Amino acid sequence: MTDTERAVTTLESDSIDDAVAELADDGLSGYNFAYLDEHTKREVRRAILKGIAIPGHQVPYASRPMPLARGWGTGGIQASLSLLGPDDTFKVIDQGADESVNAANIRRLADRTADVDTTSDTTNADVIQTRHRIPEEVMGDDQILVLQVPITDPLRKVDGSDAANRRRHAHKNYGRMWVHLYENVVEWGEIKISSRYPTMVAGRYLMDPSPIPRWDVPKLDDADNLFVFAAGREARIYAVPPHTEVEPLAFEDESFQVERFPDQSCDACGSDDTFLTEVETDDGRRVYSCNDTSFCAKRQDDPAIPKDHHRDASGVDWGPGTPDSEDGSTAPSGGDGQ
Amino acid sequence: MTLLTVDALDKTFDVHAMGDQRVVGLDDVSFTVAEGDFLAVVGESGSGKSSLLKCLYRTYEPDSGRIEYHPTGDDLATCDGRTVISLRGEEIGYASQFLDEIPRVPAVDVVARPLREQGMAADEARERARDLLAALNLPEQLWEAYPATFSGGERQRVNLAQAIAPRPRLLLLDEPTSALDPDTRAAAIDLLATYLDEDTTVVGVFHNRDVVEQVADRVLELDDAQRVRLVPIHEYVGEVVA
Amino acid sequence: MTLLEAEGLETIYGEPCGDCTDYTGDRAGTNQCPECGSVVACADVSLDVEPGEVLGIVGESGSGKSSVAELLALEASGDGQVDGEVTLAGHDGNLLDADYQTRHEIRTDEIGLVHQHIRDGLDLSFTGGGNVAEKLLAAGWRNFGDVRERVRELYAATEVPVDRMDDPTDTYSGGMQRRVQIARALATDPEVIVLDEPTTGLDVSVQARVLDTFRRVQREQNVAAVVVSHDLSVVRLLADRTVVMRHGEVVETGLTDRVMEDPHHEYTQTLINSVI
Numbered sequence: 135m136t137d138t139e140r141a142v143t144t145l146e147s148d149s150i151d152d153a154v155a156e157l158a159d160d161g162l163s164g165y166n167f168a169y170l171d172e173h174t175k176r177e178v179r180r181a182i183l184k185g186i187a188i189p190g191h192q193v194p195y196a197s198r199p200m201p202l203a204r205g206w207g208t209g210g211i212q213a214s215l216s217l218l219g220p221d222d223t224f225k226v227i228d229q230g231a232d233e234s235v236n237a238a239n240i241r242r243l244a245d246r247t248a249d250v251d252t253t254s255d256t257t258n259a260d261v262i263q264t265r266h267r268i269p270e271e272v273m274g275d276d277q278i279l280v281l282q283v284p285i286t287d288p289l290r291k292v293d294g295s296d297a298a299n300r301r302r303h304a305h306k307n308y309g310r311m312w313v314h315l316y317e318n319v320v321e322w323g324e325i326k327i328s329s330r331y332p333t334m335v336a337g338r339y340l341m342d343p344s345p346i347p348r349w350d351v352p353k354l355d356d357a358d359n360l361f362v363f364a365a366g367r368e369a370r371i372y373a374v375p376p377h378t379e380v381e382p383l384a385f386e387d388e389s390f391q392v393e394r395f396p397d398q399s400c401d402a403c404g405s406d407d408t409f410l411t412e413v414e415t416d417d418g419r420r421v422y423s424c425n426d427t428s429f430c431a432k433r434q435d436d437p438a439i440p441k442d443h444h445r446d447a448s449g450v451d452w453g454p455g456t457p458d459s460e461d462g463s464t465a466p467s468g469g470d471g472q
Numbered sequence: 473m474t475l476l477t478v479d480a481l482d483k484t485f486d487v488h489a490m491g492d493q494r495v496v497g498l499d500d501v502s503f504t505v506a507e508g509d510f511l512a513v514v515g516e517s518g519s520g521k522s523s524l525l526k527c528l529y530r531t532y533e534p535d536s537g538r539i540e541y542h543p544t545g546d547d548l549a550t551c552d553g554r555t556v557i558s559l560r561g562e563e564i565g566y567a568s569q570f571l572d573e574i575p576r577v578p579a580v581d582v583v584a585r586p587l588r589e590q591g592m593a594a595d596e597a598r599e600r601a602r603d604l605l606a607a608l609n610l611p612e613q614l615w616e617a618y619p620a621t622f623s624g625g626e627r628q629r630v631n632l633a634q635a636i637a638p639r640p641r642l643l644l645l646d647e648p649t650s651a652l653d654p655d656t657r658a659a660a661i662d663l664l665a666t667y668l669d670e671d672t673t674v675v676g677v678f679h680n681r682d683v684v685e686q687v688a689d690r691v692l693e694l695d696d697a698q699r700v701r702l703v704p705i706h707e708y709v710g711e712v713v714a
Numbered sequence: 715m716t717l718l719e720a721e722g723l724e725t726i727y728g729e730p731c732g733d734c735t736d737y738t739g740d741r742a743g744t745n746q747c748p749e750c751g752s753v754v755a756c757a758d759v760s761l762d763v764e765p766g767e768v769l770g771i772v773g774e775s776g777s778g779k780s781s782v783a784e785l786l787a788l789e790a791s792g793d794g795q796v797d798g799e800v801t802l803a804g805h806d807g808n809l810l811d812a813d814y815q816t817r818h819e820i821r822t823d824e825i826g827l828v829h830q831h832i833r834d835g836l837d838l839s840f841t842g843g844g845n846v847a848e849k850l851l852a853a854g855w856r857n858f859g860d861v862r863e864r865v866r867e868l869y870a871a872t873e874v875p876v877d878r879m880d881d882p883t884d885t886y887s888g889g890m891q892r893r894v895q896i897a898r899a900l901a902t903d904p905e906v907i908v909l910d911e912p913t914t915g916l917d918v919s920v921q922a923r924v925l926d927t928f929r930r931v932q933r934e935q936n937v938a939a940v941v942v943s944h945d946l947s948v949v950r951l952l953a954d955r956t957v958v959m960r961h962g963e964v965v966e967t968g969l970t971d972r973v974m975e976d977p978h979h980e981y982t983q984t985l986i987n988s989v990i
Contacts, residue, residue, distance in 0.1 A: 305814055305815065305818065307818065307852075309848050309851055309852035310837075310848070312847075312848070312851035312852070313837075313840055313844045313845075313847060313848045313851060316844060316847050316851065316858065316861065317840065317841055317844050319858055320841065320843070320844075320880050321880075385856055385857060385858035385861075386856050386857040386858070387857050387858050387859050388858045485976070486978070487983070488980035488983050488984075489980075489983060489984065489987060526975070526976075530969060530972060531969075531971045531972055531975050531976065532972070532975065532976040533968070533972055533976055533978075553954075553955050553968060553969045553972075554764060554767075554955075556969060557767075557954050557955075557969070574926075574929075574951060575922035575925065575926060575951075576922050576923065576926045577926070588933075589933075
């Protein structure tokens, strides 16, 4: 893994207060660097560290009011703003798109209060904040993915009582979730959970990976990068450190399966190994296109560009379309279906 | 060989409800029973006949005395409950006068149950049960019916069949033919004679003198909770009944 | 060889003054301590169960039989102050002191409990089959086909119609719900199963069916059982040995037929004489 060209700013100060004062002009005048006060950042960072120390365990934290309504990523923003340094590059996507209104607003907040560089290029970002997707391109060990989470507890589906669920997590008592899975198979003949798929982290805690599609769930397992999950309304943070075992819940004979697009390919770039969404064009046609817009743009330039084009490492497992993914499918072949 | 030695058996009931009245059931009763013996217990109502059988089966707990069961060496009067349960399952059978109904179990399965508990396969057990019920003249259409609706005589036949089916080493019978008509009674006696092994020991209370004369080897007479006499059958038969 | 043994079981609700057990019980004729007002649900209760054996616990309201059942099944609600020892063959030490994980494992694999109140024993929002499957899944079964097969087996054994397996439990009749509880308790082939008032609240014909089912299954699987009931005929039908309780204490123990036909203790005699 090559080092990216990052200039590291060395501050010579006697105290944190002095160091912060030195950066005062880096952001928006009248606001602390990256909007949040240092105590808040410390609390959020501590929560993140605890989350890393206990993978999959939900760590409560005092979630601050943000200039954004609850339910729109306030947790993710608090995490990102606590992690971003002045020389970091920040990418924000919402349902895979950099240009959605929400993503754009979050990006602008960071730009204005922390004066960080922003990008839509996954391979160039240090911190990526995302709502409900993990990028198609493989992430590396110097990157952090911050996921926005609406409901942090996977057990909420089977019991509304928070107190009871916390006890279950403490005792690793996940019987009720297994019954839920059993009844799902009974009703549908297969596991038909499409998002918020319950996963077992490091064999200990059951985790809600946020509403990412099943397509993205395998990326969590044994990744090079850090995943931080943050919820502002629920006031909880959890994390999956690099190289952690993350296993979606399944039966021996009813396995976890990702979405399939056997006959479809992207209308814009022709890819058949990316997660596609159905869109209605202006002239009323229904077409499929890559959900990850920034990668789609790259594929439009170079249809054969692989998802790990930016890395030297081989044997990559980052979901469908990568050599070692359990799905088996490899580089794009141009839409002949399978 | 002696199967059973009963020594100075005492049983008194402490009836709290009647102001702690004490009712003597058995008073210093002693006797022995040889293997293969058919001992009939006779006496007036209330003389202690049923109490004796119940003490032997441990449904009543004697106050003092011994009941030595020689094949295993246990004292039935004082050994712990689990030993009794084990002996009841394997060695000692009992038929009270009235059938203890078990809801929703057809007659044939009531009889088959002790055989199943001995390990016999279900089909074989039910077949043996049917043979016994047939030998006791129980109408075939009742075999799969629930005994709860049977007449007294019909129930008694089921009761007798289930007691003798597993061929226990010691069989305790309390008035097993009292409600049977003469023909069926004869069939029952016949069955007792033919079905049981020669070594089966029987201690039975019989109301009917004829039956006693037909089946018993010896007779134990009780009166007012006490043993009056124990005589061979020919001595008992030879008496003139006053 | 003893399978399950209890010694000196005691549960007191409230703030015990230390003398509560002296002032309550059979001779005192009350469960409530006149000094401090605490309620002694059970005190000084000792009993044991051997493999394959059925022990009955009979008593009226306030006898403490349900408290004992809860303690034996390691499911004490936690409100009362508990004392005494429960030991299970194959495990060291007092299970009442064991940590949550150990007790949870034992409850999953070795001791089943059929609750008096359906809501304590089943989740009515799950399917009937789901309730039974929960036991298996908690025990680590991970093959869906195997789980389904086992649930069908248990349904057949407890005579619950297999075609109702995927219906919500709250659509089942009371008797069926009771039998699903039995199926669930038996799912992992436990060593012992505790039944708390298995027939209370059921219609007579349904009672017969539940008892019959349980008798048959108990014999076939040779599972030990503790049957707690205020109904003497239930205990008479099912139990080899019986314990009689009153005001939290054991007043008599013995072979079931002996207790029923030759009761020694005054209270037992009253109880037997009271049966209609």
